Every structure is written in structure tokens, then in C-alpha cells.
Amino acid sequence: HGILVLLENVETYLLHLQRFLDCRTEEFDLDMDGEKSPICYKEITTALRQWILPTFEKRMRTLIHKPLCALRDLLVGPRNLIRKRLDKLLDYERIESKSTLSYDEQAVANTYRTINTLLLNELPRFNGLALQMIWSMLGTFSCMHKDLAADMEQLFQSFAQQLPHSHLHPSAFWEWAESAVLEGAKKLQTVCQNVEDTLNAPVVQPLSPSSQRRLKQLTDKHGSGKIYQVASTVVGSRDLDLNLGRGELVAILSEADTRGDKRRWLVDAGGRRGYAPSSKLIRYHQAMEDPPPSPHLIVPLDVNGKRRHSYTPESQPMRVVGQPYFQVIAAYDFTARGNHEVSLRVGEPVCVLEPYDKRGNREWSLVEAISGQRGYVPSNYLSMKPV
Template structure:
């Protein structure tokens, strides 16, 4: 129908349209030059509509990207002069309005009209992941430090020719290196990535307060601008938070799996060593320590004993003093109880609580129950042959008939 007033095919081939933003203009010219009765007219209309939508989406994505780059900027990167340059009457007024709006929403004075359940769900997951990663880095780092202390001790033992733990030490050191590489390094890197989204989430809340406030009492232009800013930032966050949360979950689960596997390997190595054999401490070793001069005095005293001995305590109200044990009482205990239940007082023990009894050094008792009414195993119920009461177990030692007879002869017990 005549030559159209636009570029011909040869021109398009020589100078192709390189920017997608120009395609709607080209399609619009083609549509204007095509009669409505032409079979291609409807196709051109659909193509023009699709290209306009593409351009809108491109502009919106660019706008969202620019907002993210603007608000993601680190405050530490700004100089003091730049920070002051952004401080003006408008910014101060905006911040004060946000605070007022936030307080009104909290107190119920103003409803929060705009809500996004998808964002709320993703933000909650984001906060949970952030806390999990922080705790994992902290606790796994402490575990690694404790393992290093234990390995240092094992290395010192490995130098002893009597023991051969070199293989275990090398294996554990390798596992600890793997722990840093496969667990702590990825988790620490992930932890550093949370700061960027945090700033955008906070800025999104600021824009939400602006939008919610403008909905109540602002002009159409202000409301539309606030709406565009909020929706752009909200859409970008919803889209990227979903991707971030999925990736973060996979990283955390993978690191925890590696940590459990490495810890299991270390425990398996420990169980295969001679340390896994459970043997009681030989008595000669304890006696050797007791003979040292700087532990002879109160050598067996525990913290509880020292506290009871050194602190001034109020005596338990009692109308009568506890009677001293006699040989007849000892004979009664020896005939009533088996040797395994008999104990002797290592030193004088004073009653400190209700139902406690006094014991003098060397007195014989039979253990009736190795706990008190509250379930504590530090106080035992004993029978002195005269009465029953509670004493701290650290004041007692197992009864040795031969040693007891010798002490009785030397000290003239019961006189």
C-alpha cells in the first residue's frame, strides 16, 4: 500500500536495533503502517503490548537495583562530611514522622494497612538463620579450642616412649584442620553476608512507615511515590530473601553434617586408644600424693569440707550435746552391719543442717543410705549405734579393721 515512512529491511540489517527499549517504537510504527484488515495487524498489536510490558519490567528491575545499591551502602564508607551533607530539615522531619507513625502503630492509634505475609515469613526465617549461624560459629569455635587443648595434652603424652599416641595425634590434628576448612570457614563467611540484607530490611520498614503514613493524610503524588519506593524494595527483598534463605539453610545443614561427622571421627579415634579403657586410679598413686608436704594438711579436704571448717556457722539449735560413741556402740554396729557398710570419720565433723549429727575423728558409723531427703549424694544417712543422722560423705573413709585396731590401741579410744 505504498512505501512506508520507516527504515527498510536493508537498513535494519546494516544497523540492527541494539537496545530493546527501542523495539516498541519500531513496532508502533509498523502497526501504524499496517491496515486493520491486514492479517498481521493483530499479531503486531500483541507484540507491541508484550514489548511495552517488557520495558516496564526492565525499568522496574533497574529501579529496584538502584534502590538496593543506594541503601546497601556501608555507613563506614561514608566520611563525616558526607553524613552531615545528608542531614537537613527534610530528613529530620521524615525521621520524626517515622518514629511517630511507629509509636502510633504500636499503641493501636493507627492501623497498619499494608502487610505482606510472604515477606514476614521470609524475614522470620532470615532472623532464625542469622541466630543459628551466629551460635554455630561461637559454639563450634569453642569446641575447636577445647579440642586443641586436649590435643596439646595428648601430644605431650605422645612424647613419652611408654605410650604411642602419635597416630592418634596426627589423625586428630587432620580432623581439626578439616573442621576449620569445612565448617568454620563457610559459616564465618555466611555470617558476614547477613549485614547487607539487614540494612535493606530496616530501610524497607522505613519505607513501609512512610507509605502507611501517606495513606492517611497526604497528597496523591506523595502517596504514589512512597508506594513505588516501598513496593520496589519489598519486591526485591521478597525475591532475594527466598534465594538467600534456601542457600543459607543448605550451607548450615551441610556444615552441621560435616561437624558431626568430624566429631564422630575424633571420638572414634579416642575410643580406639588406650584412654578408652576404664580403670580405677591405683591407691598407691593417691597415697604418694598425700605424702607430699604441701598437701599433708587437709589433704583430703574438698571444697565443702574447707567451707565447713573455715566459715563461721551458726550452730544447729539443740538442747543436748551429741553423746560420744563407746566401745559398746562400736560392737553393736560391727554385729549389725556388714564391713562394706562401715565407715570411719576422718576428722571431726560438726552438724550444719537440720538432722545432721556430730562425729569425732575415728568414730565408727554404718551407712544406711547414700543420699539425703533432697536426693543429694554428698550427705549420707548414717547410724552411730546411738542415733541416726546425716553427715557429709567427704568426712568418711571405708572401715579398715586392722588399722582401726591399731589406732584404738595407740589413742585409747573411748577413754
């Protein structure tokens, strides 16, 4: 197990080294005082990335990584032998107390004794050689880093007089270096915070009729300050976890679970109660005004008095029979939450195919957008304007 952990650490080390080599900092313009300083830094970076560190990586793979992989493969044989010995041990203990053994039982006993003797004689030698290899690789690893440090020191000394702050006393230089690093870290933290604030900024979007009813229900029960919206789909993986779709509204009951874990919040999803990850919940900010009700859109029936559905095969899309000089448009932006809905932008003209859904509910209308895509939108998101 220790060899596998060591091999994993070496592979992680090489991965980080490769990622560092992939950063081509010498190709960027540096904002530095003076003309020589940027040139010196670019030459140093080029030497590190193209010669010194690639040579070090090659030696790491040849002298450390490959021997560790070989040692890992060699461990398979002893491990299988130990497992086989354990399998035979039960049979051997069962027949060991017998005074006379059958031919098959004698074969089992002989097999176990052979395996046990082999392990007792050879396993200590194998462990000793493996330990010797590991110590040798650790010594090689240490020497390689000494060589790397010497190469880097020689490189920097060749540019020492041309670099800024080379005239400073060592204590003053390290004080300057520490302040520069802290200042850079502070700027990076500010950038990360700005990005996080932008990503977590509440997006105000008009709600569907069912979501409006849930909003009223949750607000009346828990208050507007407890209302949150699901930022991305939640799939429960533990007991009492809820499955929530993106955009659903919930009310916060507790900002921690029964064990005090603040990453799981207890929420009310309109009757269903359970836990949801706090990282996927954002505070809901209600829009300033609700969308106005949609106009009454009338669709004629067929000759048999039955409603025709545009999804029925070989049926022609039904056009809205309205006033001759009016156009149906989207009064508000709407973002589709599934394949059965269609996204619309405010002011986008649409063709209403059916002013109801498959169940005859007039709160949803089947429309065709100018792109040709069909789907459902809330009826109160549609309005009419003169042409």
C-alpha cells in the first residue's frame, strides 16, 4: 500500500510540473519598470521552461517513476501467493488434526506447506530488496533536487546584476518579495470574489403560473426573506435529500442539517420537505411587477367539434384566428426549462398553435417561434400589438 501511495504522489508531482511547463509566461508582455527587466525575466523563464525543467522531468520519469511502476508490478506475484496461502489455510487446518489423510488431502497439505515455506524464505528477501530500491530512489530524488537548485542558482546569478532589487540587502529583498506576493494574492482574491459575485447574482425572471402559486404559498407561510431559488438542478444522493429542478422556489427552514452541517439546508418545496445543498440555492428577488394576463386567444374547432393537437401526425398547424390587424408577441422574456417549452425574447412575434396544453389548461399555450421551434409558454407572457 505504501508503494502505491508513493507512486501516486510522484505522478501528482509530475502532473503539477507538466502544468507549470504548459504556462508560456515568456510569451506575455510584463508590466515592469525599465527596459532590461522584462527581457531578463523572459530569458530566465524561457531557460526554465525549455531546458532546465524538461531535463529534470525526464530524469524524474526515468530514475523515479519507471522504477516505482516496475516495483508495483513485481508486488503482484507475492500478493497473489499470499492470497493463495490464505485460501489453502482453511483446508489445511481442517485436515491437520487427522491421523490419516487421503490422497487428495495429502496433496492439499503438501501444497500449503510448499507455499508457506516459499513465503517464509523468499518474502523477507523480497521486502528487503524492495525497501533498498525505495531508499535508493529517495536518495536519487534528493540529489536531483539539489542539481535542480544548483542549475537555477547558476541561471539567476548570470542575470543578478540586471534584475531589479538586486542591490537590496537579503533581509530587505525578502521583505519586498513577501509584500509583493501578498499584494498579488490580494488582487487575485478580489478578482475571484468579483467573479463569484457575478455568477451568484440573482437573476430575476417572471415565474410560471404554478411557480407563482408556490411563491404565494411559501411567502404566506414563511415570509419573503426565506424564499430561495434553485440555481442548478439538484439530484438527491442521501436520505431525506430532495430532487429539485433549476428555477424551483423553496423556503429555508434551517441553514444546517441535524448534524450541524451547514452545507445542507432543510427546505420546504411547497409541501415536500427535505435537504438541499446550500451552494445551489440563491436568494429569490421578486420582479417589480407581475406579467399582465394574456389576451383571450381563440382557436376554432374542427368539423367534428374536437380540438386538434399540432403534435398529432399528419395534422396541419392551426393558426390563431384573431383580429386581422394584430400580431401576437412575447411580452416578457421566457427561458425554457425543458424540451417541451420554448424560449422567447420580449417583443418576439410568435404564432399560437393552441391556447392550452395537452390537458386543456389555458395557463399554457403552444406556440411556434420565428425560428420554427415549437413549445409551450405561459399564456400570460403573450400579448397582442397592432400591425
